[in-house]
Amino acid sequence: MRNLNQHTITDAVIDRFADTPDPRLKQILTSLVRHLHDFAREVELTEAEWMKGIEFLTATGQKCDATRQEFILLSDTLGLSMLTVALNHDKPAGATEATVFGPFHVEGAPHYENGGDVGNGASGEPCMVRGTVRSLDGTPIPGARLEVWQADSEGFYDVQRDALDHAQGRGVLEADAQGRFHFRSVLPVAYPIPDDGTVGEMLRATRRHPWRPAHLHFMVTALGFETLVTHIFRKGDAYLDSDAVFGVRESLLGDWRLQADGTYLLDFDLVLNPTRVTTARAASAPRELSQVA
Known part of the structure; x- marks a missing residue:
């Protein structure tokens, strides 16, 4: 044509x-x-504006490396990441809500037994996190796999520290036979997302701040249940209503309470949603079998 x-x-x-x-x-x-x-x-x-856009996208790609994903930051700060989460992870009432994955997850986090120190030398005030992984009907989910990661007291993840030769503030553990988990770490704090690249330029040009409220990342997997990717946010944080990546949900607010020994304690249960396959099988199972179960 x-x-x-x-x-x-x-x-x-x-x-x-x-x-x-x-x-x-x-x-x-x-x-x-x-x-x-x-x-x-x-x-x-205009042609000049479109060329500026191409230069912006090119620079965004050039900023990416094995530990820095500028395109994820761009997607996050434009609300697109959270929109796709909302479109694909609508949870029934009672299930823990999902939120953005973020750019700082890495494979190969160390494994810990329950009670282990996931902080592993990260700077920050000491804290204990504990809870139970359970299904919608309240049944504990034994052996659920929990992967956690967070920033230290200076707002940096371990992968942002070039001189660090071991993982800090991240780890993998399993819930016990009663679905319970507990681990030690450091108190999460608010921090700015990296703003030395194109995303930072966009935020400054639009008079936006780069700050995220204090939070702890979780990814929870268990056979027969949807994978949960979420954060727990600290109640009272100054940036809960202006999170740079639009990830806060009211149901994900947790209270890190200061204990007499100077350690903070977070109690928070994680409720998983059954996979559609599991739900369909349960619905089609004979009444006698379901009654026995």
């Missing part, structure tokens, strides 16, 4: 996807092109 203009080019581009064998890919690309073109028309995008 020749002689395309601002009114006809969108359909021409979409027509080029007609033979895409993957229907989901075709749907996504078609919608992406339509929305991108509508955006350009709506704001009357």
